[in-house]
Amino acid sequence: MPKPGAPPLDADLLQGTLDLLILQTLLPGPAHGHTIAHVIEHRSDEVLQVEHGSLYPALHRLQNRGWIKSEWGPSENNRKARFYRLTAAGRKQLLRQTSRWEQLVAAVNSVLKPARE
Amino acid sequence: MSWTRFFQRRARREESAAELEAYLEAETQDNIERGMPPAEARRAAHIKLGNVTNILGNMAQQDSVSWLETLWQDVRYGFRMLLKHRGFALVSLLTLALGIGANTAIFTVVDATLIRPLPFPNANRVVMAWEHRMPDGERQNVTSPATFLRWQQDNTVFDQMAAIFNDSSILSGGDVPEQIATASVSPNFFSILGVNAALGRVFVPEQDGKSNSNRVAVLSFDTWQRRFASDPGVLGQAITLDDKPYTVVGVMPRGFDFFVKQGSFSQKKPQIWVAMNFSPENRTSHGRYLQAIGLLRQGVTLGHAQDAMLSLQSRLEAEDPASMKNWSVNLVPLRAQLTGEVAQGLRLLLAAVGMVLLIACANVATLNLARASARRHEIAIRMALGAAAKRVVRQVLTESCLLSLMGGAAGFCLGYLCLAVLKSIAPANLIPLDALRLDWRVFAFATAVSVLSGLLFGTIPALDAARTAPREPLQEGAGTVSSGENRGVARRILVVSEIAIALVLLMGASLLIRSFYRIVAVDPGFRPQNVLTAWVQFPNARYQKDEQKNQFFERLLDSVRAIPGVRSASADGFLPFAGIIAATAVQVEGRPVLPISQLPVADVSLVEPGFFETLGIPLISGRTFNQSEAFQATGNVVISQSMAQTLWPHEDPIGKRVTIYMKRDNKPSTVIGVVGDVKHAGLASAVRPTAYWSYPELGFQFMTLVIRTDGDPRAFIPALREAVLRIDKDQPLADVVPMETLLSMSVARTRFATQVMAAFALIAFLLAIVGIYGVVSYDVEQRGREIGIRIALGAQRAGVIGLMLKRGMVLAGIGIGLGIAASLGLTRLLTSVLYQTRPNEPILIALDCAALAMVSLFASYIAVRRITRIDPMAMLRRE
Numbered sequence: 001m002p003k004p005g006a007p008p009l010d011a012d013l014l015q016g017t018l019d020l021l022i023l024q025t026l027l028p029g030p031a032h033g034h035t036i037a038h039v040i041e042h043r044s045d046e047v048l049q050v051e052h053g054s055l056y057p058a059l060h061r062l063q064n065r066g067w068i069k070s071e072w073g074p075s076e077n078n079r080k081a082r083f084y085r086l087t088a089a090g091r092k093q094l095l096r097q098t099s100r101w102e103q104l105v106a107a108v109n110s111v112l113k114p115a116r117e
Numbered sequence: 118m119s120w121t122r123f124f125q126r127r128a129r130r131e132e133s134a135a136e137l138e139a140y141l142e143a144e145t146q147d148n149i150e151r152g153m154p155p156a157e158a159r160r161a162a163h164i165k166l167g168n169v170t171n172i173l174g175n176m177a178q179q180d181s182v183s184w185l186e187t188l189w190q191d192v193r194y195g196f197r198m199l200l201k202h203r204g205f206a207l208v209s210l211l212t213l214a215l216g217i218g219a220n221t222a223i224f225t226v227v228d229a230t231l232i233r234p235l236p237f238p239n240a241n242r243v244v245m246a247w248e249h250r251m252p253d254g255e256r257q258n259v260t261s262p263a264t265f266l267r268w269q270q271d272n273t274v275f276d277q278m279a280a281i282f283n284d285s286s287i288l289s290g291g292d293v294p295e296q297i298a299t300a301s302v303s304p305n306f307f308s309i310l311g312v313n314a315a316l317g318r319v320f321v322p323e324q325d326g327k328s329n330s331n332r333v334a335v336l337s338f339d340t341w342q343r344r345f346a347s348d349p350g351v352l353g354q355a356i357t358l359d360d361k362p363y364t365v366v367g368v369m370p371r372g373f374d375f376f377v378k379q380g381s382f383s384q385k386k387p388q389i390w391v392a393m394n395f396s397p398e399n400r401t402s403h404g405r406y407l408q409a410i411g412l413l414r415q416g417v418t419l420g421h422a423q424d425a426m427l428s429l430q431s432r433l434e435a436e437d438p439a440s441m442k443n444w445s446v447n448l449v450p451l452r453a454q455l456t457g458e459v460a461q462g463l464r465l466l467l468a469a470v471g472m473v474l475l476i477a478c479a480n481v482a483t484l485n486l487a488r489a490s491a492r493r494h495e496i497a498i499r500m501a502l503g504a505a506a507k508r509v510v511r512q513v514l515t516e517s518c519l520l521s522l523m524g525g526a527a528g529f530c531l532g533y534l535c536l537a538v539l540k541s542i543a544p545a546n547l548i549p550l551d552a553l554r555l556d557w558r559v560f561a562f563a564t565a566v567s568v569l570s571g572l573l574f575g576t577i578p579a580l581d582a583a584r585t586a587p588r589e590p591l592q593e594g595a596g597t598v599s600s601g602e603n604r605g606v607a608r609r610i611l612v613v614s615e616i617a618i619a620l621v622l623l624m625g626a627s628l629l630i631r632s633f634y635r636i637v638a639v640d641p642g643f644r645p646q647n648v649l650t651a652w653v654q655f656p657n658a659r660y661q662k663d664e665q666k667n668q669f670f671e672r673l674l675d676s677v678r679a680i681p682g683v684r685s686a687s688a689d690g691f692l693p694f695a696g697i698i699a700a701t702a703v704q705v706e707g708r709p710v711l712p713i714s715q716l717p718v719a720d721v722s723l724v725e726p727g728f729f730e731t732l733g734i735p736l737i738s739g740r741t742f743n744q745s746e747a748f749q750a751t752g753n754v755v756i757s758q759s760m761a762q763t764l765w766p767h768e769d770p771i772g773k774r775v776t777i778y779m780k781r782d783n784k785p786s787t788v789i790g791v792v793g794d795v796k797h798a799g800l801a802s803a804v805r806p807t808a809y810w811s812y813p814e815l816g817f818q819f820m821t822l823v824i825r826t827d828g829d830p831r832a833f834i835p836a837l838r839e840a841v842l843r844i845d846k847d848q849p850l851a852d853v854v855p856m857e858t859l860l861s862m863s864v865a866r867t868r869f870a871t872q873v874m875a876a877f878a879l880i881a882f883l884l885a886i887v888g889i890y891g892v893v894s895y896d897v898e899q900r901g902r903e904i905g906i907r908i909a910l911g912a913q914r915a916g917v918i919g920l921m922l923k924r925g926m927v928l929a930g931i932g933i934g935l936g937i938a939a940s941l942g943l944t945r946l947l948t949s950v951l952y953q954t955r956p957n958e959p960i961l962i963a964l965d966c967a968a969l970a971m972v973s974l975f976a977s978y979i980a981v982r983r984i985t986r987i988d989p990m991a992m993l994r995r996e
Contacts (some may be wrong), residue, residue: 033136034143052144054169056137056176064179075139077146082136 018058021048023094026068032081033059051086059084067093105108126177133176137169187508191515198516202488206520208887209484213524213571215880216477217563218531223470223537223873224559225532227463231456237371238311239412244419245377245454246278246409246426249445256447259380261440262395262403264433265409265797271429273509274422275411279303281631282407283381285654286817288344288389289847290357296654296851299338299358300387307335309412310375317352317367325366326392333392334363334386338371340388356389362657363391375456380408380755382529384696402440410451424450443714462870462950469877472618474563476884478570479611479618481524483888485517485575487895510579517575521568522662528567529560532813535817544865607926608895612888616932616969617939619878619885623965624940626878628947631873631961636864641693642795642804644733648856649830650692651837653848654819662814667748669844670725670820676840684828685731688812688820690723693797695821695852695858698722699779703763703808706774706785713778719760719806720797721779723815729755729792729826734858739771739790746811753811760806761791777808780815799908801862801952823856830855870950882969885932886976893925894980918981925977926970933966 025031025039036059037050067090075081079113086116120489141162148158166172199206234240246268247257260268262280269278282301287294304326307319314335320326325333334356336345344350355362369390376386402547413422426446434441449457496509533555540553617652653673660666670688677686691698702716726742729735737758746753774785786808794804812820826833834853841850861868897904942954 003839032139032143034140034147051164052140053172056133056140056172057179060133060176075143077143079139079142080135081139081143082132095844103886 016099017060018050018054020094020097021050021056022055022062022084022095023067023090026084026086026090027094030083030085032075032083034081036084062090066090066092130173130177131770133173134169137172139666139873140166178732187850191512194512194520195516195519204248204409205484205488209481209520209571209889210524210527212477212480212484212887213521213567214527214531215884216474217525217528217560218535218565219470219877219880220474220563221528221532221555221560222535223463223466224563225536225553226539226554227467228559229553230459230463234457235449235452237314237375239309239887240311240451242410242413242415243309243421243451244413245449245451246411247447247449248405249381251443257379257449258444259405260407260409261402262400262407263437264405264441264444266344266395266400267433268409268411268426268429272426273429273433274412274414274417274425276414277305277309277409278409279309280407280409281306281375281377282393283376283383283385283387285383285385285652285851286358286389287360287654287847287849288356288358289360289849294720294847294849295344296391297358297382298385298850299389299391300389300746301391301393304392304411306390309410312370312373314367315370316349316366317366318389320392321367326394329394329396332361332363333366333371334358335367335368335390336365337388338373358389358391373923374583377408377568377697378458378833379454380406382406395763396693402437404572411448414987419448419450421570439713441607442712462866465625465946465950466870466877467826469622469874472622473877473881473884474566476615476618476881476888478567478882479615480891481567481571482573483608483611483615483891485571486611487891488514489533489575489577489579489587492579510576513579514572514576517571521564521571522569524571525560525564528564529555531832532560539873542869544862544869604974605896605899610894612769612885612892612928613932613935615885615888616929616973618937619881620933620936620965620969621940622878622881623969624936624944624962626871626874627948627961627965628888628944628954628956629867629874630956631958632951633813633864633867633871635664636800636867636952639796639800641800641860642793643693645856645860647830648732648827648981649822649824649833649837650659650695650852650854650856650859651824651850652819652821652852653688653822653841653850660818663813666814666816671747672844673822673841674725676843677822677824677837680833680836680840682833684825685727686822686824687728687731688725688822689728689732690812690815690820691720691797692821692823692859693795694799694856696798696865698805699848700795700805700905701778703764703778703806704776705777716778717763717775717806719756719808721810723817723820724755724809725812725820728809729822731823733825734795737791737793738769739788741790741792742811746813748813750814751811752784752786752814753789755790755792755809756788757794757804757809758791759969760796760803760808763806775808777810777872786810786814800860801867806988819987823853867950882972885969886972888924889929889973889978890980892928893921894976894983895923896924897981897984905990909990914985918978918984921984922977925980926974929970929973933969934971937962937966 021040022036023076025036025043037052037055040048040050059068059070063070063082063084067087068084069087070082070084072080073083141159144162144165145155145158146159149155153161163169237243242335245257246260248260248264249256250258265278265280267282272278280303284298284299284301286299288297289295302320304320304322306546307313313319315338317335319335320333325331336351341347341351345354351365354365357363358363362378376619378384411422413419423446426448430441430446453460492513496513499509500506536553536555596773613800655666655669660669674686674688677683698720699722700718700720703714703719704710704716724742726744726747741755742753745751754775756764756770764770764775765773770788771792773788775788776783776785792809795807796802797807797859798805822836822837824830824833837853840849841848900921904921907917908914921934938963940956948956
């Protein structure tokens with residue numbers, strides 16, 4: 001549940017952010033779509049609300065670009081689920097995008113700072 | 118985008134659906150664990166996921182190759198639009214097809230004839246060497262053995278030279294004896310051309326043609342197939358030509374032929390080559406009958422060779438003035454020689470067909486421009502409804518391409534048809550029919566030009582319309598036509614040029630047609646109807662004595678005359694329209710003796726009694742030969758009217774004596790009669806003075822039978838063959854053809870060129886009409902509102918129609934004016950192929966202009982006619 005004073009943000013707000021989050025989620029190991037959505041929401045203290053509907057097209061897109069791979073396997077409760085895994089290209093992309101993200105944050109911060117003071 | 122994804126998209130869609138199902142189950146499970154009832158849990162999961170169909174659609178979008186799918190949409194839409202505007206589509210298609218088809222066909226012929234390399238490896242270095250009878254006589258005259266041998270021996274510019282004598286021989290030994298075209302060639306002939314035998318060998322200079330005892334022959338591929346059933350064992354076999362044995366040493370490759378008609382005795386492509394052998398008594402300087410070819414030394418130019426041969430020729434003249442005075446030398450490159458006859462005609466056709474293509478392009482452009490401005494409205498509406506400009510332009514482009522591709526395909530089929538028609542109407546030996554293949558390069562070129570013009574004129578206006586603010590054309594539809602006026606000018610210019618070009622073609626064609634009819638209307642000087650002709654040639658060995666030949670003809674003519682239905686029969690040495698004649702100098706008795714080269718020249722032929730009566734050549738004075746002159750030489754001669762006028766302008770020639778330099782003894786002959794002139798060399802040729810001797814005077818080895826029959830002469834062919842074989846079973850008949858066929862063959866080439874030209878003119882004419890119809894009907898459409906107002910205000914419909922017609926006629930008038938100016942310049946190029954027809958005959962110009970004007974008026978009227986159906990109120994309300 002979102003906390004008061006911190007309204008939920010749509011992960012689509014910044015284009016490419018969702019991709020970055022997905023790739024980051026997959027860094028420790030393979031996961032299926034449901035898990036990915038929950039992990040993102042959980043880690044961001046529910047601030048980032050993944051529109052579950054847009055998660056799947058995003059996964060599809062990342063796979064088409066060769067950054068992730070998928071295979072069918074049994075889920076935790078032994079159902080059939082599609083597991084996604086980072087590829088080497090995906091790892092590189094994650095690094096690139098993370099650093100670009102940090103640049104962006106820094107830049108935005110430096111623009112915003114004078115207003116805060 | 119990837120093609121693999123595109124083609125797996127169905128499987129991937131199923132997978133995605135399964136994945137979403139798996140998500141829903143997992144989420145439902147979570148919700149149940151949080152304490153929701155199962156139904157509620159499932160519902161909440163669905164809410165959280167969102168619209169499954171949308172998600173799947175989103176994913177599928179990524180798998181599709183989107184431009185391809187929208188292209189397909191565009192194509193379908195394009196087809197619908199073309200179907201909707203059937204008239205426009207059909208006319209464009211036809212225009213493209215005609216332009217592309219005609220060009221493909223003609224260029225294919227040009228390519229096969231003029232452009233493709235000759236099938237002789239040394240072709241670029243081979244030249245023909247002719248003697249040139251000065252001062253303005255035949256430039257390509259055959260030469261004598263003595264001259265040729267000196268050329269061969271003393272020239273400084275050729276690696277080798279070879280002589281050729283195109284002959285006609287009897288090939289016997291099979292079931293039926295056969296008259297066959299042969300060539301006697303110097304043994305190095307094949308190596309000069311650089312061509313080897315397909316089977317066996319060609320002649321070897323050191324061993325073949327050395328003596329009479331060692332006779333060798335090389336067969337053409339066709340003869341080998343036809344007469345020897347493609348038997349490889351033919352090598353070393355003996356064949357009999359003119360009763361003499363020859364050994365076959367080789368077979369030439371399929372399609373090999375080398376035939377220069379000029380100076381040829383047989384007038385046909387040789388089927389068998391034999392090695393030439395100059396016996397000492399053959400090396401004479403009188404009697405010119407050899408063609409000569411030479412292989413230029415590496416690095417020697419034609420001009421240099423010509424100079425060197427000229428100085429050699431003047432040396433020969435100094436040595437032997439009697440036979441060499443006034444005989445110069447003329448070198449002609451092989452390609453020019455082989456294609457010279459048709460090259461000019463082909464260039465003419467190429468120019469004509471190029472004009473057809475121009476008109477076709479102009480038409481496609483005009484049609485597209487008309488459509489594009491009509492479309493401004495449609496485009497404006499689509500863009501007002503939110504269509505992207507890029508998308509709209511692409512749609513128009515797709516449509517143009519579609520039309521162009523279909524036009525190209527139709528053009529290709531049409532080109533194929535045209536080629537088939539050309540092949541069927543082309544006279545034999547005019548173009549290398551076997552080498553005709555639909556030429557892809559020119560097809561690609563013609564298609565590209567038409568397609569480009571379609572794209573250019575279809576798309577640029579669309580781009581323009583898409584760029585314009587959508588509001589403007591919507592308003593425009595309700596009022597002025599101002600901004601459409603610019604495009605109107607472009608279309609008018611195109612139509613005016615179309616009409617001008619069409620007029621040029623029309624003038625060219627009508628000149629050729631008029632000239633052709635003037636040629637066929639020429640009186641040949643005899644009556645060709647119901648006359649059958651057949652070539653008879655004796656082998657030298659069997660008929661050596663004059664009596665034998667005389668007897669043969671006496672018996673043959675007797676038995677032919679006995680065939681029921683035969684009115685009369687006779688024979689002639691050189692039949693009119695058969696292509697050959699012998700010419701010589703003549704000296705009138707009692708006049709100053711001049712050198713041979715300065716004497717008047719006359720054609721000479723030999724005839725059997727009854728020849729003039731049989732062919733219907735009128736007797737003007739004196740008498741023709743009687744039966745007794747069929748058996749012995751009496752020294753009498755019958756001359757043609759023009760010979761009488763040339764030699765005895767103001768005297769009665771009967772009883773006068775003249776020496777005709779063709780016999781060994783050269784005794785004078787006595788003129789016993791004068792007959793009418795005959796157009797011997799063809800209807801368009803000038804009449805030449807001609808002398809006729811009776812057959813025994815020279816006793817040729819060949820004669821042509823002429824038989825006047827009741828009814829169709831073809832019906833008498835079997836009886837004639839039988840009559841000949843009854844007399845000599847080894848004696849073949851060749852070239853059995855009605856005289857009328859010979860006559861029509863002699864104009865076949867002119868007829869062919871005229872037909873093709875007329876076809877092009879017709880196409881151009883039709884296309885120009887379509888063009889003017891398009892412009893005028895577009896005008897009417899654009900001015901619908903104006904017309905409505907005029908009529909509503911009381912203008913007479915007839916007056917409005919007249920006004921619109923005038924606009925069309927002004928265009929036609931300008932086009933015709935320009936066309937006249939252009940044709941006056943261009944038709945002069947036709948002068949050399951026209952017969953008694955000036956390139957600027959006022960009547961023809963008037964007729965052509967009138968025809969074009971009339972038809973333009975008609976096309977405009979059809980376009981304008983719809984004004985009569987306009988309801989002024991409805992028209993005003995619609996706007």
